[in-house]
Amino acid sequence: EEIDQTGDADVLVVWPNPTTGLLQLKTWLAEAGTVQVAVQDLTGRTARYFDFKAEAGEFSQPLNLTDLPVGVYLLQLQTAQKRFTKKLVLVR
Template identity: 35%
Template sequence: MKTFTKFCIAASLLLAQLVSVAASHTVKVRNFAFDPQFLTINPGDEVKFEWESGVHPVVSDNNAFAAFTMASATPTASRTLATAGVYGYHCTAHGSPGNGMFGTITVNAATPVIGAKLTAPVLTLYPNPSRGMIMLTVNQKPGADYKLRISNIIGREVRAITLKPELTDAGLPLNLSDLPAGMYICNLVLNDKVVGTKRLILQN
């Protein structure tokens, strides 16, 4: 019984800490845009959509959250995302995935709340924006097996690269000139978990 009580207390404290650090972000919905269009949040943060004009049926590109309609009769809608990743969404009346009236929500990788002393790896890509030739650096931990996953704006993976520590310490040159111009999401992955995210803009 004592062990169960201790577990309940610890779980309650952890939940309280998680709730206390959760934030709320506002996305304005107007003709014909989401503002901000590209939003980065932490796991568990609330995204609050606020109507300003028009009628906009909003859906998730990958069914990450329930659809809703922004209009004068329904001026607000809130959604919470708990899993790291990139979530695209769009207005079905004025856009499609990655086109017209669309947006993305990038959820950062979760970091431990209690006893966290390890420094998260830092992913650097430059120049950014780039015309295709970029330099990648990562302050990797010894023995860590990192991968770089590059996805387009609708979340489709277009490139996966295994990163060797001896290359990324000094910088690893990457040639992405074969990819179309646009915005890409670069996720640093360790043990199938996203530990770092950067946006990369490729120009013609």
């Protein structure tokens, strides 16, 4: 999927969702910096945490969550400028 740098600056795309564990994140970053991604179960426990260094522009990152149990998770992506939360469904 393409992200339009003007219209989609505040959009986080996560696909496929539901996923079997291999997924892709995509968003637009106004400036270079750190991108933190946390995957939490519905009790609030952090199941996975990722820390990426990213350049300004389109940020696209694959994630492998195949070792997590099936269920519903909250995926949180945070930068210095913004924070997103998406519901993620893990299936087999």
